[in-house]
Amino acid sequence: MKKTLALLLAALLTLSACGGPSGGPAEDSVDADRSFSHLGLQCCDTENTLYFIAGQTICYVDKDTGIGGPLCGKPECTHDGPDCDALLPDGQAIGLSYYRGRLYWCDDDPLNGCIYSMAPDGTDRRAERALERELLPMSAQNERVVIHRGYVYLSCVKGGIVDGARRNSLYVCAFPLETDGDGFVILDREVAGGSDVAVQPWGDGLYIVGTSCVNFDSDAGGEPPEQVLYDFSVLRWDAKEKTLEELCHNGGVPFYSVKELWVAEDGITFCGITPSVADIWHFDFSTGELESRGPFEEEPNCQAAVWITDGLLTGCGPGGYIVIRDLQGETLVETTFPTGEDAGRWRLCGADAGRVFFCSDHEGISIIAVPLGGGEIKTLCTVKTDRAV
Numbered sequence: 001m002k003k004t005l006a007l008l009l010a011a012l013l014t015l016s017a018c019g020g021p022s023g024g025p026a027e028d029s030v031d032a033d034r035s036f037s038h039l040g041l042q043c044c045d046t047e048n049t050l051y052f053i054a055g056q057t058i059c060y061v062d063k064d065t066g067i068g069g070p071l072c073g074k075p076e077c078t079h080d081g082p083d084c085d086a087l088l089p090d091g092q093a094i095g096l097s098y099y100r101g102r103l104y105w106c107d108d109d110p111l112n113g114c115i116y117s118m119a120p121d122g123t124d125r126r127a128e129r130a131l132e133r134e135l136l137p138m139s140a141q142n143e144r145v146v147i148h149r150g151y152v153y154l155s156c157v158k159g160g161i162v163d164g165a166r167r168n169s170l171y172v173c174a175f176p177l178e179t180d181g182d183g184f185v186i187l188d189r190e191v192a193g194g195s196d197v198a199v200q201p202w203g204d205g206l207y208i209v210g211t212s213c214v215n216f217d218s219d220a221g222g223e224p225p226e227q228v229l230y231d232f233s234v235l236r237w238d239a240k241e242k243t244l245e246e247l248c249h250n251g252g253v254p255f256y257s258v259k260e261l262w263v264a265e266d267g268i269t270f271c272g273i274t275p276s277v278a279d280i281w282h283f284d285f286s287t288g289e290l291e292s293r294g295p296f297e298e299e300p301n302c303q304a305a306v307w308i309t310d311g312l313l314t315g316c317g318p319g320g321y322i323v324i325r326d327l328q329g330e331t332l333v334e335t336t337f338p339t340g341e342d343a344g345r346w347r348l349c350g351a352d353a354g355r356v357f358f359c360s361d362h363e364g365i366s367i368i369a370v371p372l373g374g375g376e377i378k379t380l381c382t383v384k385t386d387r388a389v
C-alpha cells in the first residue's frame, strides 16, 4: 500500500512538472502538448479548458465546471449554419493544437492542405499557410499532425502505385509555420504491406518509429508464413541541424504497429500491437537495446485499446472498463464507468495535473475526467454528433 501511495505521489509530481501550473501549456509555449496528441479524437488543452473536434465542429469544455459547447465567438449564433465560427470550413481537421496562445489545426484534404488558427475564445480565425500540394499524400493511413517549435510535422503511411503494384512508404514531412520557407520531406521509405509509422517531438528533435513486414506482403496476397516478422526502426530528426539519424534497425520484432509512444530522457516507451496482444516495449537510447516489458493485461480486457501519456499507461475495455497504470505497471486507477454494455469506445484524450481525460463516441462525444488521487469520475459534457471519433 505504501509503495502504491509513493508511486501515485511520484506520478502526480511528474505530471505537475510536465504540464505547467495546472496542466495546460503556457500561453507562449512553442512545444507540442504531447499528452493530448493521439490518433482518434482531435483534442488539446489549456490550463482550464479542453478543446476537441466533434464531427465538423470545434468544441470546448471547462475542465472543472463542464460548461462548454461549440467554440464560436459570435453572439446570437445558433451554431447550425455555415456562418458559425465553430464550423470547420473543410469538414475534418487533424492536429488540433494549442500553440503560442492560439488554436491551430490542419484541414484533412490532400488537394487543399492548409493550416488554420483561431483565438481560444472562438474569434479571429485565420488561414496561416497553405501546404504544398505535392508534399501531401493522396492516400494515407494513420495520419498525424504535430506542431512543435516552429514546424508542422505530418506523418503517415503513404500509399501509391509503382510499376502497377501498390506500394507503401513510411512518410514524414515538415512545413515551417512562422517563415515563408518551403515544406520538405524528412522520410519517404518504401516498405512492403503491413506497415505503420508514428512520431513524437522531444527537444529540438522529432522521433520517428516505423514498422514494416519483412517476410510477407499482405498487398501481394497469398498465405502468410507461420510467424510474420516486422522491421522496427527508430530515427531522430534534428530540426536545427536538418539531419536524420537512424538509432535502431531491428528486423525481427513480432508487432506490426507502434500505436502509442512516449519519449523520455532515457528512451522511448511504446505499445507494440500484434493481432492478439498489446505489449509494452522500451527502446533504450544509451544501450540501443529493445526490451519487452510484457503484455499490458494478462487477461486481455483492453487488448489493443492501450494509450500512453505523460508517464501513464491507460487501457479501455468493453462496458466502460478503464485502467490507469504507471510505466512500471503499478495500477493507479481501475474502474468501470457506468455507461452500460453498449457504451461505444472509450479513448484517451490526455492528462493534466492529477486528472486523466477520456472520451467515448456513444451517441455523441462524451468527455470524462478521472482523478488520479481518488474522487468522483465526472462526465464533463456530451456533444451530439453523427460522426464517430
Ligand SMILES: [Zn+2]
Residues within 6 Å of the ligand: 070, 072, 073, 074, 077, 078, 079, 080, 083, 084, 085, 086
Ligand atoms: Zn456559432
